[in-house]
Amino acid sequence: MIERRVLVLPGDNIGPEIVPEAIKVLKKVDEIFNLNIEFEYGELGGAAIDACGLPCSNATLEKAKAANAILLGAVGGPQWDHVDLEIRPEKGLLAIRSELDLFGNLRPAIMYPQLSHASSLKPEYVSGLDILIVRELVGGIYFGKPRGIRTLVDGEREGYNTYRYKESEIRRIARMAFEAAMIRGKRLCSVDKSNVLEVTVLWREIVEEVAVDYPEVKLSHMYVDNAAMQLVMQPKQFDVIVTGNMFGDILSDIAAMLTGSIGMLPSASLDINGVGMYEPCHGSAPDIAGQDIANPLATILSAAMMLRYSLGAKNEAKAIERAVSSVLDNGLRTGDIFTDGMKKVGTAKMGNAVVKALELSAL
Numbered sequence: 492m493i494e495r496r497v498l499v500l501p502g503d504n505i506g507p508e509i510v511p512e513a514i515k516v517l518k519k520v521d522e523i524f525n526l527n528i529e530f531e532y533g534e535l536g537g538a539a540i541d542a543c544g545l546p547c548s549n550a551t552l553e554k555a556k557a558a559n560a561i562l563l564g565a566v567g568g569p570q571w572d573h574v575d576l577e578i579r580p581e582k583g584l585l586a587i588r589s590e591l592d593l594f595g596n597l598r599p600a601i602m603y604p605q606l607s608h609a610s611s612l613k614p615e616y617v618s619g620l621d622i623l624i625v626r627e628l629v630g631g632i633y634f635g636k637p638r639g640i641r642t643l644v645d646g647e648r649e650g651y652n653t654y655r656y657k658e659s660e661i662r663r664i665a666r667m668a669f670e671a672a673m674i675r676g677k678r679l680c681s682v683d684k685s686n687v688l689e690v691t692v693l694w695r696e697i698v699e700e701v702a703v704d705y706p707e708v709k710l711s712h713m714y715v716d717n718a719a720m721q722l723v724m725q726p727k728q729f730d731v732i733v734t735g736n737m738f739g740d741i742l743s744d745i746a747a748m749l750t751g752s753i754g755m756l757p758s759a760s761l762d763i764n765g766v767g768m769y770e771p772c773h774g775s776a777p778d779i780a781g782q783d784i785a786n787p788l789a790t791i792l793s794a795a796m797m798l799r800y801s802l803g804a805k806n807e808a809k810a811i812e813r814a815v816s817s818v819l820d821n822g823l824r825t826g827d828i829f830t831d832g833m834k835k836v837g838t839a840k841m842g843n844a845v846v847k848a849l850e851l852s853a854l
């Protein structure tokens with residue numbers, strides 16, 4: 492029998508509001524399809540700092556290593572602005588990504604037809620949009636050493652980071668992106684800045700090397716500045732995009748907004764064996780925390796990705812995605828995706844509606 496041990500890390504601000512909605516949905520799926528999912532809970536980010544002084548304790552790391560998948564809400568917020576950069580909530584997230592070697596970050600930006608009017612772009616530019624951003628997640632400038640803030644001999648301070656990628660790191664993310672392209676539209680765009688940065692000259696070279704194994708995939712290359720522009724100008728030209736850690740961070744926020752709201756975007760962060768952490772792409776949204784207005788759908792859709800990629804339950808993942816779609820068909824909208832004529836609901840009501848849709852589909 493497939494083991495399905497899930498570590499749940501609600502995190503901070505809206506995290507503890509949206510995660511329970513995804514758990515409700517997973518429990519309903521479990522009830523209908525008998526998946527025997529076991530849930531365990533842990534702390535990460537600000538919640539962990541408050542509890543033990545560190546954004547990611549060894550206890551949380553051990554639990555994460557023992558789980559088959561991790562479901563994360565979001566971390567961070569102004570409550571922890573004063574703490575040292577070294578132990579900021581975000582460092583907890585980076586630590587868990589890195590310790591578990593979750594190098595492959597999949598961020599699908601899909602336009603639900605029901606939401607084409609919620610995008611800031613005209614519907615004709617975004618209707619039918621279906622992009623997958625594959626972001627390298629445990630290397631690049633986020634992790635490169637040396638890094639720090641130092642005082643120079645003249646007394647002036649200097650901040651510095653190091654952008655580096657090893658061939659093996661580029662190769663494995665490129666492979667993951669080609670594999671993803673093979674089961675989609677067979678087009679891959681690798682994004683770099685090889686007109687300026689040596690790291691990405693190597694990136695381009697290795698991606699070309701890996702491409703030899705995937706003759707069916709049409710590979711193109713784009714500089715990151717152009718890619719940002721093309722994403723808002725003609726987003727439908729893209730199928731799969733592969734890029735490094737920081738470029739992927741930025742481009743995935745752009746892609747998210749094309750779909751109407753970052754509140755709809757799930758993500759998966761995978762290791763080489765398919766163990767993964769699943770989290771919505773949006774942050775912890777401190778400005779709307781505690782009001783029951785956050786959109787739980789990105790987290791619910793992340794739970795669906797978790798079933799698909801780490802828990803061997805593809806059909807059940809589809810059932811969740813269909814349930815989300817039917818809730819949108821019924822006109823239910825949280826504030827971030829609200830348009831005239833629709834029915835505005837809060838976080839918990841949206842979660843309940845997805846549960847109800849699952850129940851109905853099981854009848």
Ligand code: IPM
Nearest residue numbers: 567581582584585740772774
């Ligand atoms: C993301 C976030 C994180 C990142 C932060 C919270 C560290 O922006 O997952 O996109 O930069 O990777």
Ligand code: MG
Nearest residue numbers: 740741744772
């Ligand atoms: Mg980001």
